[in-house]
Amino acid sequence: MDLEMTAKQPNLAGKTPSTMPSFECLYYLENIYLLIIEIKRSDLAENAGKNQKFKWLKIDKENLDITTLHFISMDSSGEIEERYFEQGYLKFNATIGTFIEKYNSAQHPLGRRMDCSLTNTLQNTVADFLKADR
Template sequence: MGTLTTNLFECLYFLESPELYLLEIKRNDLNEYAAIAEKYQWLRIDKSSLEISRLSFRSMDSSKDVEERFFEEGFLKFNSTTGTFIEKYNSAQHSLENISRQEIPSKVLDSIYNMLSKNKTNP
């Protein structure tokens, strides 16, 4: 874990499929009283367009070997090497590789910076 730490955010998890990236970030630019949902965000990034959408976190479950996250948009189950993201209504299923120890591609970082900067100036 801990792919990257910047003044804006820290990447906690980084997963990849042929079509998309899924990241959990912790915002470092918010004050200590910011809502948990603002501080910790799951992002879905389309690889072809670099379009970012925030996943609406609902709940989580953790064990020694497996992590599970439930979102309004679907369900994520992953471990230290692989994972699966199943979109709502089973409209799509994505096999993922957990690449949390790898560097985030610069074009992806730029997209995240742009999104966070816009959100900061236009709440």
Template sequence: MNNLNSNIFEYLYVLESEGLYLAEIKRNDLGEYAAIGEKFQWLRVEKKTWEISKLTFRSMDSSEEIEERYFEEGFLKFNLENGTYIEKYNSAQHALSNIGVQAAPAELHEHIKAMLLGNVLSA
């Protein structure tokens, strides 16, 4: 079994900037009647502290070339190679690389898994 796709969750997208990761995950540990907002989650992970916060999904737009996600906390626009995350009120803008699911570091996986299981790992 691939270490990056545990039975708890799998990555759908993983984007990285100098200071953070943005990842969309699909939880596999919830029942079939779980709310779609619980099954599919966008997470913001601070690299220095491994602090994980859930982004509040509002809407999305997709085309062949560009994906857009609107959150209460900001706006994400990305393609197969890179993207931009703009925080609400334009308080910060992050240039992102779309590193893909296979390039997601094991440490990221471990921290997300711990958060989903209610455990806390130290930075």
């Protein structure tokens, strides 16, 4: 299954609000086995909390299993971004990153994509996951 991102943003002309994505991808990091994205949900009430609107997701590319990374804190020092989760630690810059799992210390080198557009398959998988996560 090809999960490479499309080169351009999807054409939204003619789509109704019900078929438009219920989220926007903010960060996209990947390797051949997994991808980690941060999304901002657009299907929630204005007064929804940040922990509901913003989600970090770890996605297994082989079977499209999605795990929510439970955000604890972040640090940003110019070129380097760091995110701390219950499940591990993510450090990245404009081109590369590393995710270190908390419980088994596995390290996952990642490439960062500045274009966050998702394939239709991946977009639908994430949308279905978010519906079940309400």
